[in-house]
Amino acid sequence: MRNLSESTLTDAVLATLLTSHDARFKQIAESLVRHLHDFVRDVELTEDEWFKAIQFLTATGQKCDDKRQEFILLSDTLGVSMLVDAINHRFPEGATETTVFGPFYQSGAPELVNGANIATGVVGEPTLFTGRVLDHRGEPVAGATIDVWAVDGEGWYDVQLAHLDEMQVRGRFRSDAAGRFWFWTVKPVSYPIPTDGPVGPMLHAMGRHPYRPAHIHFMLSAAGFRSVTTHVFVAGDKYLDSDAVFGVKNSLITEFVTKPAGTAKDGTVMATPYVEAHYDFRLAQDHS
Ligand code: BEZ
Ligand code: FE
Numbered sequence: 001m002r003n004l005s006e007s008t009l010t011d012a013v014l015a016t017l018l019t020s021h022d023a024r025f026k027q028i029a030e031s032l033v034r035h036l037h038d039f040v041r042d043v044e045l046t047e048d049e050w051f052k053a054i055q056f057l058t059a060t061g062q063k064c065d066d067k068r069q070e071f072i073l074l075s076d077t078l079g080v081s082m083l084v085d086a087i088n089h090r091f092p093e094g095a096t097e098t099t100v101f102g103p104f105y106q107s108g109a110p111e112l113v114n115g116a117n118i119a120t121g122v123v124g125e126p127t128l129f130t131g132r133v134l135d136h137r138g139e140p141v142a143g144a145t146i147d148v149w150a151v152d153g154e155g156w157y158d159v160q161l162a163h164l165d166e167m168q169v170r171g172r173f174r175s176d177a178a179g180r181f182w183f184w185t186v187k188p189v190s191y192p193i194p195t196d197g198p199v200g201p202m203l204h205a206m207g208r209h210p211y212r213p214a215h216i217h218f219m220l221s222a223a224g225f226r227s228v229t230t231h232v233f234v235a236g237d238k239y240l241d242s243d244a245v246f247g248v249k250n251s252l253i254t255e256f257v258t259k260p261a262g263t264a265k266d267g268t269v270m271a272t273p274y275v276e277a278h279y280d281f282r283l284a285q286d287h288s
Contacts, residue, residue, distance in 0.1 A: 124153020
C-alpha cells in the first residue's frame, strides 16, 4: 500500500475494511468511504475548505451540552433526521405519521392526571388539548403513555429560559378506558431554531430562515403497538410550507380554535377566551 494516487486511494481504504468482523459495520463504513471520497472528488475540495469543514464540525461538538444538541440540529436542518425517520417508520396506511424528534426533549417530565395544566409558569393563550389514542380499527387504546413537550406562547422551550427552575410545558399522561387524554397548555407559536451555534451561519449561507411552524411534540407508547414520535401542527401557520427541519405532514395539522369565555369541554370555567384543539392518534400494531 504505497504510492497511492487520486485514482487508487479509495480502493486502498476500502481494502482495509475486508478484515472487519462486523458485517453491518463493514457495509456502513464502505459506503461512507465511497461517498466521502466521491464528494471530495466531485467538488475538488481545497485544503482551506476541508479545514473550514473540520472547524465547523469541531464547533458543532463544542456547542453541545446537556441542554443543547447542535449535532441533532445539524442533522435536522440537512433533512437527514427526516430521512432516517422515514426509513425507520414505514407504518401502514392510516397510522399516525411520525416526524422529527428534535433536540428539546427532556426525560423525566412529571406524570400528570388528565386535565392538568402543563403551562402554569409561562405566558401564552390558555389552550385545552384533547386527544384519543386508537388502534388501526379505530378502537380505543387504554393505558397508552403520552409524553408531551412544547414551547411557551413566546416560542421558548423551558430549557432555553434561564430563570425557570422547574420543567414547563412538559408532561406525561395516560389514555383512559375510552382512549382519551386531555390537558391544559398554552397555544404554541412558530419559533426560530437556535442560530447562535454553527447551524445559524450555515442556514444563512444557504439563504434559509430558521423558523418552525407552531406545533406540540408527542411521543406515544402502548403495549402491543409501535411507539410514535410526532407533532401536532397548528393549522394556518405561515411556516407550514417552509419548516426549517422539513417535518410537516398534512395529516398532522389540526385547527386550534379560539372560544369565548365560558365552560370548556372538560368542565373548566374560563373567565377569558381560550383555545381548543383535538387530535386522534392511531397506533400501528407491533408485530415483532
Ligand atoms: C423542535 O421542534 O423542537 C426542533 C426540531 C428540530 C430542530 C430544532 C427544534
Ligand atoms: Fe419543537
